[in-house]
Amino acid sequence: MWAVRRPPAQPNQPNHPNRSSRRTPPTPPFDAPAARRLRAALNMGPEHVAYGMRASYGLPYVTEDLVIAWEREIATPSSGELTALAGVLWCSPSELLGKPRTLREHRLARGLAPEDVARSVGHELPAYLRMEELDDWRGTDRQSAALAGLLGLSLPDFITVTGRDAKLADLLRSAVTTRWQAYVRPVGKMVPLDRRALETALQELHQDYQGQMTATLSWGGDNSDSSAAGREFLNRIVDRFWTTLQAISP
Known part of the structure; x- marks a missing residue:
């Protein structure tokens, strides 16, 4: 078995017990397959990557095992580690990132x-x-x-980053479960879109939701089946909204 070695916690590090009240900075979204692919393209082994990070970036604790753990998604590099890894792999940090969320x-x-x-x-x-x-x-x-x-x-990323996803989801859920026409203006104030495109998207979402609920019951499903289908639709309502907009856009 191999072990992942990490540097010991120091008093000035967020995860030291003397500073447990502070939040540990979140790690960036790491694209492990991209890291493996870039390393292989350079004909480098994990041991070469680890050596480069130790020698060129002053990270003495980085071992072959730690690099393997990153590539197997057992561990995630910190921001500083990701920057160093990008340097060793001759790429930009963005090439090692998954889809940004925050x-x-x-x-x-x-x-x-x-x-x-x-x-x-x-x-x-x-x-x-x-x-x-x-x-x-x-x-x-x-x-x-x-x-x-x-x-x-x-636009979808902007809504997420500015913390409006939850409010948008609430408006969209109300739109598909009641009268969608009443929510064109509130959604439009949050999402600056062409009014006609917005109306079309809300109408299609409303029809899809109502049609799915009707179909579930007509297929002989009981109320629990209908409820489950409805919850699944509503839980992903924001993603469905952006997908619908993309489909109707010229």
């Missing part, structure tokens, strides 16, 4: 320092870092537009 992950994917983002959007650095830590974006419309441009956020 504000911090989108920043990492762009290879930007928090100072760069804070300055560009007009926030003080401590305030911006707190937003990343709590995953709670607080900015004016102008600052939000600057953030979207700087990080290259799509």
